[in-house]
Amino acid sequence: MPARRPDAARAALAGLDAVEVAELDLADLDSVASFADRVLASERGLDLVIASAGSPSASAGHGRLTRAKWPGG
Numbered sequence: 353m354p355a356r357r358p359d360a361a362r363a364a365l366a367g368l369d370a371v372e373v374a375e376l377d378l379a380d381l382d383s384v385a386s387f388a389d390r391v392l393a394s395e396r397g398l399d400l401v402i403a404s405a406g407s408p409s410a411s412a413g414h415g416r417l418t419r420a421k422w423p424g425g
Contacts (some may be wrong), residue, residue, distance in 0.1 A: 353372065388420035389402075
């Protein structure tokens with residue numbers, strides 16, 4: 353589960369099995385690149401991306417994350 357505030361996400365998801373939390377701030381393109389690099393390096397991939405931006409800067413982050421996940425992105 354990507355989260356801008358990983359500690360808050362971990363607390364909210366406490367008790368759920370097989371849920372990993374990773375830092376991702378869609379308004380920070382360096383954070384997006386770092387998250388994408390970690391996912392690609394894990395070779396596990398993402399099963400689903402919900403691109404529901406709440407701000408224009410987050411929208412740019414969604415686009416960058418999606419392009420990073422497509423072959424040749």
